[in-house]
Amino acid sequence: MPRPRSLTPGRISAAALTVIDRDGLAGLSMRTVAKELGLSTMALYRYVHDREELERLVVELVLGAVDIEPPSSDASWRERVEVMVRRLRDTVGAHPSVVPLTLTHRHRSPGVLRWSETVLAILTEAGFEGEQRVIALRCLLGYVIGAIQLEHLGPLSGEGTVAVAALPQDEFPYMAETARHARNVSADQEFLGGLAVLLRGLRA
Structure with a gap:
């Protein structure tokens, strides 16, 4: 069965981050993220292999928002x-x-x-x-x-x-x-x- 286009890595990482912000890092699991997305846990496994992959998605969601443009070279x-x-x-x-x-x-x-x-x-x-x-x-x-x-x-x-x-x-x-x-x-x-x-x- 093809994956629904609406369930993107961005949606999954946003749901995982919501869980962490609300319940702390200990609250992050495949089950809690699936629940946040309105899915069964087994359905989430079609998109993400395990909790470690969830963690990587969250890290990139957060750190990917950091502005990396070099500051003005006029400054020290x-x-x-x-x-x-x-x-x-x-x-x-x-x-x-x-x-x-x-x-x-x-x-x-x-x-x-x-x-x-x-x-x-x-x-x-x-x-x-x-x-x-x-x-x-x-x-x-x-x-x-x-x-x-x-x-x-x-x-x-x-x-x-x-x-x-x-x-x-x-x-x-x-x-x-x-x-x-x-x-x-x-x-x-x-x-x-x-x-x-x-x-x-x-x-x-």
């Missing part, structure tokens, strides 16, 4: 890299539960490969070579992935900061004081401040 290399990193954060941060999948499937995703190619071109123009360039790219990817998870799973505005601020000062004087300051730091301040420190360190 740090400013250009910041633009690229902010684009990745804004796009992936809209679907934080997908972050672990971006690590697992990054080498198969045209979206993240194109993003990385643009960043590597900027770093190369700035004089980064060989192992230094490898480390620079990994640091940037590690920073944005970790920052997204911190922002959504352990935000400074959350209960964790309040709990740390209330710790006994005789045991945790620095933690308690730092947490009190942390309550005034916005998510953008945290992200961009950390990125600025990282970019200065890369050149050093």
